[in-house]
Amino acid sequence: MQKVWDGSNWVTQNALKVWNGSAWVTNAKLKARTSISWLPTAVSDGDISQVVKWSIEAPTPPPPPPPVTHIVPDLDLKTTTELNDILTPLNFGYTIAGYETTSILNRDDKVVIDSQIPAAGEALAEGSSVSVKLYNFVQPTTIVPNVGGLLKSAADSAIVAANLVVGSPLDTVETYDGTLVGKVVIGSQYPAAGTEWDQGTSVVYDYYVQKPYVTVPNLVNTDEDNIYTTLSPLNLSVGTRTTVATANAALDGLIKSTTPVAGTQVQTNSSVNYEVYTNTLSTVPSLVGLTQAQADAALQNANLYSGTVSNIETTVVANEGKVATQAVAAGQTVNKFSGINYAVYVPNTTIAVPQFVGLTFQQASDALTTAELSGNPTLFYTNDANLYLKVKSQSPAAGTIVNINSVINIEIYAPYPTYTVPSIIGQTPSSGAINTNFTWGSNTLASTSTQTTSDFGKVASQSPMANSQAQAQAINYGIYVDGRPTVGSYVGQARTTAVTSIQNLGLNASVTYQNQSYNGQATADTVASQSPASGTKLTSGSTVSIVVWNAYVPQPVTRYATVYVGDNAFSGYMKNGVNTSYTGGLLDFSWQAQYKLLNGAGTRVQNIGYQRMSGAYVGYASATNGKQAYTCRINPTNIDSYIKSNITNNAAYTVGTVDFVFSVGNDGNNGKLWYLDWMGNSTSSPTTYTDGNRTNTQAVSGINNGDTMSITLNSTMKTYSWTNGYGLGVAAGVTASNASVTYGSINWAYFAAQISWTEYV
Amino acid sequence: MKIYGVSTTRGGAITNNNYTNIAATGQDNGLNYHYWYPVAIPTGTNSLFTGITTSQVDAIVTPYSITNADNTAALVQERMILIHNDSAQTKNNVKVLISDQQLTGGVAEITPWNLAGTEEIQGYSSIEVLTTMPTDYRVDKAYFKANFPTNGPVETSKQISISMAPWGWYAAALRLYVVKDQAVEEDFCVIATETS
Numbered sequence: 002m003q004k005v006w007d008g009s010n011w012v013t014q015n016a017l018k019v020w021n022g023s024a025w026v027t028n029a030k031l032k033a034r035t036s037i038s039w040l041p042t043a044v045s046d047g048d049i050s051q052v053v054k055w056s057i058e059a060p061t062p063p064p065p066p067p068p069v070t071h072i073v074p075d076l077d078l079k080t081t082t083e084l085n086d087i088l089t090p091l092n093f094g095y096t097i098a099g100y101e102t103t104s105i106l107n108r109d110d111k112v113v114i115d116s117q118i119p120a121a122g123e124a125l126a127e128g129s130s131v132s133v134k135l136y137n138f139v140q141p142t143t144i145v146p147n148v149g150g151l152l153k154s155a156a157d158s159a160i161v162a163a164n165l166v167v168g169s170p171l172d173t174v175e176t177y178d179g180t181l182v183g184k185v186v187i188g189s190q191y192p193a194a195g196t197e198w199d200q201g202t203s204v205v206y207d208y209y210v211q212k213p214y215v216t217v218p219n220l221v222n223t224d225e226d227n228i229y230t231t232l233s234p235l236n237l238s239v240g241t242r243t244t245v246a247t248a249n250a251a252l253d254g255l256i257k258s259t260t261p262v263a264g265t266q267v268q269t270n271s272s273v274n275y276e277v278y279t280n281t282l283s284t285v286p287s288l289v290g291l292t293q294a295q296a297d298a299a300l301q302n303a304n305l306y307s308g309t310v311s312n313i314e315t316t317v318v319a320n321e322g323k324v325a326t327q328a329v330a331a332g333q334t335v336n337k338f339s340g341i342n343y344a345v346y347v348p349n350t351t352i353a354v355p356q357f358v359g360l361t362f363q364q365a366s367d368a369l370t371t372a373e374l375s376g377n378p379t380l381f382y383t384n385d386a387n388l389y390l391k392v393k394s395q396s397p398a399a400g401t402i403v404n405i406n407s408v409i410n411i412e413i414y415a416p417y418p419t420y421t422v423p424s425i426i427g428q429t430p431s432s433g434a435i436n437t438n439f440t441w442g443s444n445t446l447a448s449t450s451t452q453t454t455s456d457f458g459k460v461a462s463q464s465p466m467a468n469s470q471a472q473a474q475a476i477n478y479g480i481y482v483d484g485r486p487t488v489g490s491y492v493g494q495a496r497t498t499a500v501t502s503i504q505n506l507g508l509n510a511s512v513t514y515q516n517q518s519y520n521g522q523a524t525a526d527t528v529a530s531q532s533p534a535s536g537t538k539l540t541s542g543s544t545v546s547i548v549v550w551n552a553y554v555p556q557p558v559t560r561y562a563t564v565y566v567g568d569n570a571f572s573g574y575m576k577n578g579v580n581t582s583y584t585g586g587l588l589d590f591s592w593q594a595q596y597k598l599l600n601g602a603g604t605r606v607q608n609i610g611y612q613r614m615s616g617a618y619v620g621y622a623s624a625t626n627g628k629q630a631y632t633c634r635i636n637p638t639n640i641d642s643y644i645k646s647n648i649t650n651n652a653a654y655t656v657g658t659v660d661f662v663f664s665v666g667n668d669g670n671n672g673k674l675w676y677l678d679w680m681g682n683s684t685s686s687p688t689t690y691t692d693g694n695r696t697n698t699q700a701v702s703g704i705n706n707g708d709t710m711s712i713t714l715n716s717t718m719k720t721y722s723w724t725n726g727y728g729l730g731v732a733a734g735v736t737a738s739n740a741s742v743t744y745g746s747i748n749w750a751y752f753a754a755q756i757s758w759t760e761y762v
Numbered sequence: 763m764k765i766y767g768v769s770t771t772r773g774g775a776i777t778n779n780n781y782t783n784i785a786a787t788g789q790d791n792g793l794n795y796h797y798w799y800p801v802a803i804p805t806g807t808n809s810l811f812t813g814i815t816t817s818q819v820d821a822i823v824t825p826y827s828i829t830n831a832d833n834t835a836a837l838v839q840e841r842m843i844l845i846h847n848d849s850a851q852t853k854n855n856v857k858v859l860i861s862d863q864q865l866t867g868g869v870a871e872i873t874p875w876n877l878a879g880t881e882e883i884q885g886y887s888s889i890e891v892l893t894t895m896p897t898d899y900r901v902d903k904a905y906f907k908a909n910f911p912t913n914g915p916v917e918t919s920k921q922i923s924i925s926m927a928p929w930g931w932y933a934a935a936l937r938l939y940v941v942k943d944q945a946v947e948e949d950f951c952v953i954a955t956e957t958s
Contacts, residue, residue: 004945011945041862041952050861050954051765051803055811055938057867059945060819 006062068126075121076133077114084112084133092127100137104200109138140199147194149187153208156185160204168205175212177268182211217273219263220256225277228256232273240272244279248334252278287331288324288343296324300341308340314349321346354409356399357392362413365392373405380415388414417472424467425460425476435476442477450484452540457483483538488545490535491528496549499528507541517553520762525552555761564588564644566635567662567751569611574647587639591726593617594686598628598732603691613749618668619675620733620743630690630732631663631747632680637726649760657755659723662711663731666746671705673745674737677712679721680728687728692735700734704745711753723754763856763926763955764901766800766844767810772905776801778812780840781908790909798906800844800931807948811839811938814868818940825942826869833871836939842908843872843936845955846901847926853957858922858934861954867946872953873935874922889933899929906933 004011071091076084084095101113116134119125143163148156157167174186189207192198215235220228229239245257257276261267283304288296297307313325328342329335352372357365362378369376381393393412397403420438432441442464449461462479465471486506491499496512503510515529523529529548533539565573565588572588589611595618597604606629607614618629645651661677677699681687687694699718704710714722721727731750733743767776770784777784777798786794803810818838826836845858863870890907893899924932936953 004947006944013947040860040865042859042954042956048955048957049763049765050952052805052950052952053803053810053870053936054805054807054948054950055813055868056807057814057940057946057949058816058819060942061816 004059006059008065011059011062068128070124070126073117073119073121073123073125073131076112076117076131077121078108078111080111081135088131093125094128094130096130096132097135098132099134101134102139103136104139104141105136106138108136111136142197143200145190145192145194145196145198145202145204148185148190148204148206149194151185152183153185156206156208164200165198166201166203168203171205172207173210174207176209177212178209181209184209212268214266215269215271217259217261217263217265217267220259220273220275221263222255225254225256225275228273228275236269237267238270238272240274243274243276245276246281246334246336247278248280248282248284249278250280253280254278281336282334283337283339285327285329285331285333285335285341288327288341289331291324292322293324293345296327296343304337305335305339305341308342311342311344312347313344314351315346316349317346318348321348350404351402352405352407354395354397354399354401354403354407357395357409357411358399360392362390362392365411369409374403375406375408377408377410378413379410381412382417383414384417385414386416389416390414419470419472422463422465422467422469422471422476425463425478426467427456428460429458430460430478430480438473440475442475444480445477446479448479448482451481452483452485453481454483456481485538485540488531488533488535488537488539491531491545491547494528496526496528496547499531499547503545503547508539509542509544511544511546513546513548514551515548516551520553520555522553523550525550557759557761559757560648560760561755561757562644562647564640564754564756565751566590566640566754567611568593568613568749570613570749571751572611574643587636587643590633591636591639591684592686592728593631593633594690594728596630596632596690596730596732597626598630598690598692598695603689603694605686605688605690608686614747617666617747619731619745619747620669620673621737621739621741622669622744624739628692628733628737628743630678630695630730631750632686632690632728632730633750634680634683634686634728635723635726635752636684637724644756648758652758652760654756654758656719656723657757659714659719659752659754660711661714661718661722661729661750661752662709663750664748665704665706665708665710666748667706668746669706669744670742672702672742673704674700674702674734674741674743675704675731675745676700676734677714677718677722678730678732679718680730682725682727690730695730695732695735697734701731706745723752763853763957764846764848765803765858765953765955766846766901767803768798768842768844768906769801770797770799772799774799774801776804776810777841778808778810781842782840790907793909795907795909798842798844798908800846800901800904800906803843803953810841810936811868814838814938814940819942822940822942826939827941828869833869833939836941837937838868838940839938841936841938843934843953844906845922845924845926845932845934846904847928847930848901850928852928853926853930855958856922856924856926856932857956858924858932859954859956861952861956863951864946864949865941867941867944867949869939869941870951870953871937871939872922873937874924874932891931899931904931906931908933 004013069092071093073093074087074091076087079087088095098116098118101116103109113134113136118132125131141164143165145165146159146163148159151159160167172189176182186207186209191205192202215237217237218231218235220231223231225242232239240260247253255278257278260274285305286299286303288299291299293310300307308328315321315325323346325344325346335341352374354374355368355372357368360368366376383389391414393414395412396410423436423439425435425441430441430444434440446462446464451457451461459481460478461481464477465474486508488508489502489506491502494502500510500512517523517525527550529550531548532546539545562574565571567590569589572586574588591610593607593609593614594605595607595614595616597606607617614631617631618626619631621628644654648654665673676695676697678696679698680690680694698721699712699715701710701712718729722729731747733741737743768781769776770787781796784796787797788795822836822838824830824835826833845856847853847856858872860870860872888909890909891899892905892907893903894905895903922932922934926932
């Protein structure tokens with residue numbers, strides 16, 4: 002069973018059909034030629050065959066051949082019939098994707114412009130369809146706009162914009178309202194706003210136009226009776242009538258004015274208000290200075306009559322009985338037959354109180370007399386001298402009408418009274434009254450120092466001063482405060498500075514001295530302590546005690562040291578237990594030598610400096626060598642120089658015991674007897690040294706081999722060998738026999754001198 | 763005569779894989795080797811050869827052509843088969859051949875292991891016929907030691923003519939080539955022996 006590619010899919014081909022010469026048959030066995038044979042081949046019955054089956058998927062099929070395409074023609078505004086005619090030859094179809102409404106009748110059922118997909122000019126495979134839209138004609142309508150209230154031009158534009166037509170004719174409505182002129186009357190349009198109508202329908206409306214005005218005629222000074230006949234023909238009406246009273250009889254009944262005034266443009270049927278004169282007034286005559294009878298006659302002549310006649314008191318006799326004032330001034334107009342009030346002078350019984358305030362007392366007294374009044378003066382105290390004896394106030398007030406001879410109360414400015422100021426000095430401050438006129442003030446004055454302790458806190462000063470004259474008031478004061486000097490801190494200060502400071506306080510200084518217990522404790526002549534302590538208050542003249550350090554006095558101290566002088570292994574200096582080795586210098590032997598005393602004449606057999614001597618034999622060794630001697634010498638000048646250089650300030654020192662120390666070699670027998678000799682004063686070893694040169698000054702006995710002998714030099718040996726620097730010899734005695742025990746040797750030797758000196762610390 | 767496939771174990775499943783892809787059973791004298799045991803060739807589809815996928819087909823650049831002497835480029839699968847004389851008589855003229863096949867989609871060819879002194883089953887330098895019981899080389903006793911590697915030339919032959927001793931064995935390769943023309947759900951070949 003094979004699969005066959007039909008161009009788009011693999012389809013099962015169950016069997017091939019084969020023409021067998023007379024018919025197409027299926028499942029026919031075919032033979033195929035291989036490189037070996039035709040298949041299938043016959044297999045004998047004695048053989049076997051084995052079927053092997055497998056499946057094979059198809060290879061990826063080849064891509065289908067590209068379709069035949071044509072350029073899509075422009076189908077705009079084509080009918081469906083035309084579409085078939087155009088597209089069928091191209092093996093295209095078409096589909097209608099939808100409809101679009103059109104108001105153009107001749108586009109109905111035609112292809113919408115630019116609606117085709119694919120667009121014109123694009124390639125399209127055969128068998129494909131072009132999608133198009135078709136027009137659907139629908140009669141267009143529009144919504145009638147609302148033109149009410151619009152200017153006519155705007156209304157027309159709105160109607161045209163809505164695809165409508167402005168109707169004709171249009172009615173007008175007259176109006177005086179300038180804001181409406183030229184605008185469409187609201188609610189007048191037809192069809193009504195918001196309704197839907199076919200486009201092109203006429204819309205009519207009413208609009209406002211200007212209504213004409215009327216000119217007001219001139220009616221002034223015309224008879225009021227003619228006003229209606231004048232205004233009516235002009236479509237004006239008579240408005241409000243207002244009368245204007247006049248004392249001029251000639252004007253009675255004439256029009257005084259109109260509102261609006263003549264020449265004014267007014268709306269039709271407007272009212273014209275007017276004023277008309279009426280003669281209802283009289284002119285008041287002058288009555289002042291006339292007698293009452295004269296006044297009454299004058300009023301009568303003027304169509305007036307006398308009103309209430311009142312009296313006015315006067316102190317002028319000539320005026321009595323005459324008109325003093327009239328209620329309506331002469332020349333004023335009043336209604337005819339009005340009563341005119343006036344006043345007539347009569348003798349006075351009252352007086353208007355004059356103005357006294359600000360006058361001097363004398364001026365006020367004069368004014369009182371003139372006004373037939375009496376005064377009741379009282380005093381008012383002030384510190385302003387400019388006001389003294391002037392009137393401060395009055396009662397009753399100026400202008401008050403009082404009976405003549407009334408009493409007028411007058412306040413007169415006067416200076417305050419003064420009193421003798423009491424003394425509050427020495428009193429304890431208090432409050433409240435001091436006496437009738439003075440009270441305790443406050444502590445505002447400067448305080449006063451005092452050393453009187455009982456005055457502390459009491460009044461020391463006052464203001465105002467005691468016994469002075471002053472107005473009653475509070476007395477301020479100052480008090481006594483502690484004015485005693487305060488002791489300062491003087492410890493550590495120089496004595497003179499401290500004493501000056503104390504004296505400057507008005508105090509006395511008492512100075513004592515104190516020794517220092519060790520050097521550096523304090524600076525000499527400075528204050529060690531004080532009494533009383535800093536801050537104490539003392540009365541002037543009191544004493545402040547200070548203790549002052551004495552200068553420190555150095556104390557003598559005895560120092561000890563041991564000076565070693567020998568060969569280069571021993572030289573040194575021991576002080577305070579510390580030994581300082583000193584090699585090859587001032588503390589070395591200046592020389593060492595060995596002599597054979599009996600060989601020849603004391604021959605020197607070794608001569609060296611400070612180095613260790615070998616084979617330094619002493620005593621009788623043999624007939625060949627005879628007696629032998631060891632010698633050495635120190636240089637006292639060098640030693641003295643060295644010691645002083647190691648003592649503070651090169652102080653003098655004392656040499657105590659001087660030991661000569663030597664090590665006995667293992668030669669000869671024990672129990673040796675040697676002598677220490679002092680030799681001549683020579684800075685170098687002598688070439689000869691004989692028994693004759695020897696002194697046998699200090700015997701050293703009991704010398705055993707291996708001993709270290711420390712021999713304290715006697716005074717002679719010390720003087721010669723240490724002090725004078727003579728050579729020191731060690732040898733058997735001068736008279737020692739050869740048989741005596743003297744033979745031996747010295748390994749090394751040195752001097753050990755005890756020195757002491759005094760230092761001050 | 764009998765025809766068998768091979769398994770790596772006695773009575774096991776047939777080796778449904780290119781024998782060159784099977785891990786070596788062991789190494790002897792410096793040569794790797796496989797042990798093969800004869801098993802019956804199952805008759806189901808894709809039981810000896812596996813199904814050939816589209817990607818395998820597409821990968822073939824030069825499809826099998828009967829006029830092409832060297833179709834190695836179209837070779838997709840290679841299996842061992844064993845021919846066995848299951849009789850006590852000598853068979854002097856035995857042919858082993860593809861007696862029929864569809865020749866559509868896949869083409870099977872049979873190749874002797876050894877022809878004219880040339881190792882034809884690619885990869886094996888020698889094949890030893892062994893038995894679990896000496897002198898008895900019947901199918902339930904016999905097994906094979908196939909030594910490799912050797913990259914000898916592949917000289918295909920579409921027919922094997924051999925002489926087989928009693929109970930003798932002969933190793934051959936069954937190769938499947940693809941012609942790359944269409945899908946075949948059930949392609950087949952028939953392996954047959956022909957004696958005279």
